[in-house]
Amino acid sequence: MTRIRVLAIGAVLVLLAAAFAAATQAGRSHGDKGRSAKIAIRDDCDPSDPTWATVGGCTLKRGDVTLAEFLGELDSPLAASVIGHQAWRNDPSYLEVKAGSSIRVKNVGGRAHTFTEVAAFGGGKAANPALNEGLTTAPECPGSLDVAPGDSIKLSGLAVGNHRFMCCIHPWMRALVKVKEHSGKKH
Numbered sequence: 001m002t003r004i005r006v007l008a009i010g011a012v013l014v015l016l017a018a019a020f021a022a023a024t025q026a027g028r029s030h031g032d033k034g035r036s037a038k039i040a041i042r043d044d045c046d047p048s049d050p051t052w053a054t055v056g057g058c059t060l061k062r063g064d065v066t067l068a069e070f071l072g073e074l075d076s077p078l079a080a081s082v083i084g085h086q087a088w089r090n091d092p093s094y095l096e097v098k099a100g101s102s103i104r105v106k107n108v109g110g111r112a113h114t115f116t117e118v119a120a121f122g123g124g125k126a127a128n129p130a131l132n133e134g135l136t137t138a139p140e141c142p143g144s145l146d147v148a149p150g151d152s153i154k155l156s157g158l159a160v161g162n163h164r165f166m167c168c169i170h171p172w173m174r175a176l177v178k179v180k181e182h183s184g185k186k187h
């Protein structure tokens with residue numbers, strides 16, 4: 001009886017391993033196809049810094065940037081407009097896709113962001129003027145939709161050409177998406 005049970009468990013394990021291998025294979029091929037069509041919205045807020053809670057919180061499990069550090073990186077003595085902490089960025093910030101592709105944009109950071117298409121890069125919607133220093137508000141930003149930490153959006157139906165996306169909260173977080181003709185040759 002015990003032996004039969006061991007054999008049965010063994011058979012189940014073999015089946016599970018086969019199913020897992022098949023799923024991994026499927027995931028890999030899907031991942032390859034989708035790899036060039038994913039953008040991660042990143043930040044690195046430090047959840048152990050309680051001051052983040054005063055400005056909306058930080059949902060990351062691990063992060064290394066305190067609010068004080070973030071604010072210290074907003075500007076540079078050599079620039080007239082906001083620079084911004086470089087851990088707050090879109091990854092990649094330049095992406096080429098073929099026409100008809102969709103792009104999944106996921107907020108893997110611990111703060112709210114937006115991924116808003118704009119005709120021209122400019123300032124955002126944050127109430128804190130330091131986040132938009134020296135920038136003219138992009139007209140698409142007021143009323144733009146926040147992407148909460150862990151949430152994702154899907155972009156599809158983008159016309160051939162260049163598309164500019166920015167975070168309307170942290171306007172230095174930009175991305176340029178180049179949509180190429182489906183038959184276009186790679187050069």
Ligand SMILES: [Cu+2]
Pocket residue numbers: 088112113114167168169170173
């Ligand atoms: Cu942002």
